[in-house]
Amino acid sequence: MRKIVLAVALLTLLVLPLTIHASSQSAERFKVVWISVDSANYYRLFNFSREGSLPTFKRLFEEGAHGPMTVIYPPATAVSHASLSTGAHPIRTGISGNTMHLPNTSITATVSGFDGRHLLAEPIWMTVNRSGLRAAVVSFPQSTPPAWRVDSSRVKLFNIYDASITGVTPSTLYTNNRAISGATLVTITDARNWTGLGSLGTVSRAWEFNFTLGDSRWFVLIADNTGDGRPDVAAIVAGAKDASRALTVLREGQWSRPLNTTIVRGGSTFTIAPMFKLIKIDVSDFRLYRGIARPMEAAWYNDPALARGVWNNVVVRVGAFTDGDWFALTRGWIDVETYMETVNFTNTFFREFTLYVMRNTQWDLLMTYTPVVDNVYHQFLGMLYRNMPYYRADQEAYYRGLILRTYRMVDEFVKAVIDSVDLRNTVVVVSSDHGQCPVKSIINVNAVLYNAGLLSVRGGAIAANETRAIFFSQGNVYVNLAGRETGGIVRPEEYDRVVDSIVRAFQALRDPSTGEQVFDVVMTRAQAVTLGVGGPTAGDVIIATKCGYTTTGGVPSIVNGTAVVFSPAVPLRTLVADHSSVMPTYPDLHATVIFFGGPVKRGFLGLSSSLSIAPTIAELLGIPRPRDAEAVPLAIREAMTVTQTATVTQVRTTTVDRTVTSTVERTVTNTQTVERTKTETQVRTTEVPVTKVVTSLLERTTTTVERELRTDLLAIAALIALLLGAAVGFVLRR
Numbered sequence: 001m002r003k004i005v006l007a008v009a010l011l012t013l014l015v016l017p018l019t020i021h022a023s024s025q026s027a028e029r030f031k032v033v034w035i036s037v038d039s040a041n042y043y044r045l046f047n048f049s050r051e052g053s054l055p056t057f058k059r060l061f062e063e064g065a066h067g068p069m070t071v072i073y074p075p076a077t078a079v080s081h082a083s084l085s086t087g088a089h090p091i092r093t094g095i096s097g098n099t100m101h102l103p104n105t106s107i108t109a110t111v112s113g114f115d116g117r118h119l120l121a122e123p124i125w126m127t128v129n130r131s132g133l134r135a136a137v138v139s140f141p142q143s144t145p146p147a148w149r150v151d152s153s154r155v156k157l158f159n160i161y162d163a164s165i166t167g168v169t170p171s172t173l174y175t176n177n178r179a180i181s182g183a184t185l186v187t188i189t190d191a192r193n194w195t196g197l198g199s200l201g202t203v204s205r206a207w208e209f210n211f212t213l214g215d216s217r218w219f220v221l222i223a224d225n226t227g228d229g230r231p232d233v234a235a236i237v238a239g240a241k242d243a244s245r246a247l248t249v250l251r252e253g254q255w256s257r258p259l260n261t262t263i264v265r266g267g268s269t270f271t272i273a274p275m276f277k278l279i280k281i282d283v284s285d286f287r288l289y290r291g292i293a294r295p296m297e298a299a300w301y302n303d304p305a306l307a308r309g310v311w312n313n314v315v316v317r318v319g320a321f322t323d324g325d326w327f328a329l330t331r332g333w334i335d336v337e338t339y340m341e342t343v344n345f346t347n348t349f350f351r352e353f354t355l356y357v358m359r360n361t362q363w364d365l366l367m368t369y370t371p372v373v374d375n376v377y378h379q380f381l382g383m384l385y386r387n388m389p390y391y392r393a394d395q396e397a398y399y400r401g402l403i404l405r406t407y408r409m410v411d412e413f414v415k416a417v418i419d420s421v422d423l424r425n426t427v428v429v430v431s432s433d434h435g436q437c438p439v440k441s442i443i444n445v446n447a448v449l450y451n452a453g454l455l456s457v458r459g460g461a462i463a464a465n466e467t468r469a470i471f472f473s474q475g476n477v478y479v480n481l482a483g484r485e486t487g488g489i490v491r492p493e494e495y496d497r498v499v500d501s502i503v504r505a506f507q508a509l510r511d512p513s514t515g516e517q518v519f520d521v522v523m524t525r526a527q528a529v530t531l532g533v534g535g536p537t538a539g540d541v542i543i544a545t546k547c548g549y550t551t552t553g554g555v556p557s558i559v560n561g562t563a564v565v566f567s568p569a570v571p572l573r574t575l576v577a578d579h580s581s582v583m584p585t586y587p588d589l590h591a592t593v594i595f596f597g598g599p600v601k602r603g604f605l606g607l608s609s610s611l612s613i614a615p616t617i618a619e620l621l622g623i624p625r626p627r628d629a630e631a632v633p634l635a636i637r638e639a640m641t642v643t644q645t646a647t648v649t650q651v652r653t654t655t656v657d658r659t660v661t662s663t664v665e666r667t668v669t670n671t672q673t674v675e676r677t678k679t680e681t682q683v684r685t686t687e688v689p690v691t692k693v694v695t696s697l698l699e700r701t702t703t704t705v706e707r708e709l710r711t712d713l714l715a716i717a718a719l720i721a722l723l724l725g726a727a728v729g730f731v732l733r734r
């Protein structure tokens with residue numbers, strides 16, 4: 001009986017938004033700016049705003065329509081953004097991981113899920129294109145290279161993450177300290193044959209070293225100009241030992257401006273604008289940090305003149321950091337405060353890039369992105385959780401402050417956007433692609449496969465011709481199947497047995513320190529269809545860890561014949577929070593969605609699905625939904641609190657006590673699984689302290705609900721719900 005009540009409640013919820021929505025169609029069109037704030041968890045953002053720390057978000061929460069949002073599995077950045085931009089599950093988008101393996105390639109070969117050529121479902125900028133409107137995509141995964149025929153006069157596409165030069169783009173530390181891992185080692189000698197020293201003032205002693213960027217040689221002169229025998233400044237010069245042509249002269253602790261210049265590599269000339277920081281000016285332990293150096297000349301845009309404008313007006317002014325430099329932080333090249341400077345440079349770059357494109361192009365839809373919350377969560381979020389083994393009470397406030405500082409940067413970004421648009425005809429959408437869970441332990445999935453005899457390591461590399469199954473990232477374990485993988489070794493008749501042994505290896509895995517099972521989900525590809533996962537890019541086995549763990553691929557290290565499966569998360573040396581391989585049903589993983597401006601009515605949207613965002617934006621633009629979209633628009637122009645409050649009330653009165661694992665293991669249809677997972681999550685939400693604020697918000701909404709639902713709608717809804725409810729109740733009982 002309880003199940004039937006639940007089914008009726010759920011179906012009522014399914015039907016009501018549809019009927020209310022149907023009465024709210026409007027011919028009015030709005031412009032839309034869509035800002036994706038990678039990793040912004042709704043509850044943390046909401047709580048920071050309530051504390052008064054984030055004035056712009058406070059305004060958005062008070063005047064906009066907002067709520068937490070569940071995303072697809074695996075909740076990895078490339079996968080989730082593909083579903084956000086298309087409104088479709090990974091089985092339709094073809095993006096099933098940040099790193100994916102394709103059929104008809106060697107089992108060890110991968111492609112990037114950020115690459116637009118692998119996006120199979122229609123993204124909303126293409127819907128805009130075929131509807132005759134104009135779009136500008138400043139930054140969004142899969143926006144380049146364009147997989148779709150796009151009219152570049154009306155749809156401007158950028159993705160600066162695609163601009164890179166091997167051996168030049170990654171950041172580095174120039175040092176003569178051999179103890180620092182992964183740095184560029186240099187040799188410092190007395191300076192010889194320099195000219196233009198007068199430009200540095202009095203130079204009583206000088207040292208030098210050099211390094212290459214591509215095929216170009218750069219020189220650094222280190223000078224003592226106080227006569228105390230110790231160095232005071234370092235001058236960076238490209239191409240010649242002429243101090244008067246220094247691109248920058250730095251003292252210890254100083255940053256350079258972006259050094260806009262050209263280098264040669266492989267006979268081609270590239271424009272770059274790297275920023276340097278002089279970390280330590282000590283001739284026996286010299287440390288000069290160079291930030292990431294992305295080139296202008298690369299396929300990261302579809303309008304060369306506009307890209308040149310971005311370079312000359314944005315990059316040369318604020319640089320082009322595209323992530324807080326965790327690579328440098330975890331290798332000990334830079335300290336936490338310098339890392340936070342790179343986080344700030346990154347947010348500033350995306351903010352200024354966005355404003356430039358907003359002001360210099362015609363657009364109906366403008367999409368943009370900032371990675372900074374994701375950056376600081378990976379490095380610091382775990383330090384806020386008392387149940388993490390590395391937790392230190394005396395450090396919690398500091399790391400929480402770093403995360404708040406980052407949200408403030410994003411708050412300024414959003415404010416700058418809001419201040420640049422006319423809110424009467426423009427809707428600003430802020431959303432995220434997932435949250436993050438703290439991590440205590442990192443699981444090398446290939447080590448599990450090795451120990452089960454399914455993966456082979458020879459000479460420090462995974463031996464493709466002896467490997468039956470492999471893992472790269474984000475939940476997908478691929479079988480090396482003959483006839484599908486190039487050089488595949490698992491015969492078709494062995495496939496089921498190999499899949500079964502993979503499943504059993506993961507199900508048997510226990511955390512040696514606690515004895516607990518570490519996976520929430522271990523499913524075959526066929527079972528995973530209920531999660532919206534599948535198609536040729538998905539794994540043959542799909543796994544998801546519990547919150548508290550994350551996964552890694554790569555070559556496992558083998559000690560006495562056994563591969564090492566677990567390694568501890570270590571603050572400032574590894575990540576301490578992650579998202580890509582846990583179920584998006586954890587409240588920590590809940591993303592954010594906020595609509596603000598235009599016709600949007602203030603209110604709480606309840607827990608929505610990330611598949612609803614593109615259809616909602618399409619409706620605001622007055623265009624059809626993206627071709628592959630699976631969801632209906634959110635009722636953001638109505639007093640949506642009526643339906644959403646009903647949702648919460650009904651769920652509270654029916655106790656749902658199923659775990660997510662049992663839900664997904666049942667063979668039910670796709671829609672039913674998604675709806676039930678959503679419900680389950682809402683119940684959990686009320687149990688988590690961080691969500692208390694939202695719970696109280698919900699309770700307040702309940703008391704002020706306007707019961708104005710038209711009786712005919714209710715009658716129709718109830719009738720349909722009763723009929724379908726009985727059917728679903730029957731399915732659930734089986």
Ligand SMILES: [Zn+2]
Pocket residue numbers: 038039076077078374433434
């Ligand atoms: Zn992300």
